[in-house]
Amino acid sequence: xxxxxxxxxxxxxxxxxxxxxxxxxxxxxxxxxxxxxxxxxxxxxxxxxxxxxxxxxxxxxxxxxxxxxxxxxxxxxxxxxxxxxxxxxxxxxxxxxxxxxxxxxxxxxxxxxxxxx
Amino acid sequence: xxxxxxxxxxxxxxxxxxxxxxxxxxxxxxxxxxxxxxxxxxxxxxxxxxxxxxxxxxxxxxxxxxxxxxxxxxxxxxxxxxxxxxxxxxxxxxxxxxxxxxxxxxxxxxxxx
Numbered sequence: 001x002x003x004x005x006x007x008x009x010x011x012x013x014x015x016x017x018x019x020x021x022x023x024x025x026x027x028x029x030x031x032x033x034x035x036x037x038x039x040x041x042x043x044x045x046x047x048x049x050x051x052x053x054x055x056x057x058x059x060x061x062x063x064x065x066x067x068x069x070x071x072x073x074x075x076x077x078x079x080x081x082x083x084x085x086x087x088x089x090x091x092x093x094x095x096x097x098x099x100x101x102x103x104x105x106x107x108x109x110x111x112x113x114x115x116x117x
Numbered sequence: 118x119x120x121x122x123x124x125x126x127x128x129x130x131x132x133x134x135x136x137x138x139x140x141x142x143x144x145x146x147x148x149x150x151x152x153x154x155x156x157x158x159x160x161x162x163x164x165x166x167x168x169x170x171x172x173x174x175x176x177x178x179x180x181x182x183x184x185x186x187x188x189x190x191x192x193x194x195x196x197x198x199x200x201x202x203x204x205x206x207x208x209x210x211x212x213x214x215x216x217x218x219x220x221x222x223x224x225x226x227x228x229x230x
Contacts, residue, residue, distance in 0.1 A: 006159070034217055043205065043220045044160070093159045095218075103167050105150055106207075106218055108159035 002028050004096045006109035013084055014117055020080045021112045023094030029074035030096035034106065035067070038091045050077040084116040119144050123206050123221025130196055131229050138224040139190040140206030149189040150207040150218065151180050160205060164191070196228050 003026040013019050023033055031052045036044040048069055049057040056069035066088075068080040077096075081088050091113055095106040123140045130136060140149070148167055152160035164175050166182035166189060173180055179192045193200055203225050207218040 004159075043222050046217055049217055091157075095159075103148075103165065105148070105162060105165050107162060108152070111157070111159040113157065 002026075002096070002098050002107045004094065004107045004109040006094055006112050008112060009110060010113040010115075012115045012117065015085050016083055018080055018082045019084055019114060020078055021092055021094075021114075023077045023079070023096070023109050025075045025096040025098075025107070028096070028098055030077075030098065031074060032097040033071060033077040034095045034097070035069065035077075035079050036093045036095065038093060038111075044093060047079075050079075052077075081114065084114070086116045089114055089116045119208075119210060119219055121206055121208060121219055121221040123224055125224055126222065127225040127227070129227045129229065132196060132198060134196055136193040136196055136200070136226060137190060138204060138226075139188060140221050141188040142208065143187070144211075145186040146208040147186065148209050149180070149182050151178075151189070151191045152205045152207060154203045154205065154223075156202075163204075193226075196226075198228050198230055201226055201228050 005024045007022045033050040035047045037047050038044050046059050047062045050069045050071040052071045052074050058064045071077045091111050093111040095108045121140050121142050150165050151163045153163050154160040164173050164180040169186045170184045171182040177194045203223040205223045206221040210217050210219045
């Protein structure tokens, strides 16, 4: 299957600082990527849809000024958690939409564990 | 709105046993996806189904796209310890952002050696 990478895999930061997470599709181009957040023992919660060349679409309740998304190229989307606070500590996962001739699916990155002290 | 009901929520089985889990929806899907997530990792795509009635295998895993297009099941034969993890079904969210998925709540599989 297609490969999606995330960097960093884990990060610890102080409260008030900003953290950038990168999501890359390594062997295909993705005009659309998705950012999810996952709390322990729960399913994935969609935060926003990242579109190459246009503004991201945020889900209800997700602050766009807090979680900045930039889809700079067809293989890279970044999520910046600005002025992070302890409640932002979570597991953040990206996925990239892969479209074939008649079928499409999503491939996920390995996730980024964020801990805000 | 669309919802995926996944069952069972958890399973505790003996190594070598077969496993079956399923996903149902009140609305029709044209794609069913099955993912496995290990602790601290992102979900990994196991099987993708695109056609009603389709039966697809991936090693010891077999998944079927229900003929009504409102359900799907995943079977694992002769389970082994590395099958441990959380299995999610997913389908397109037709009412949401372009191409995003909705997920079942997951089936947590534990395998006793």
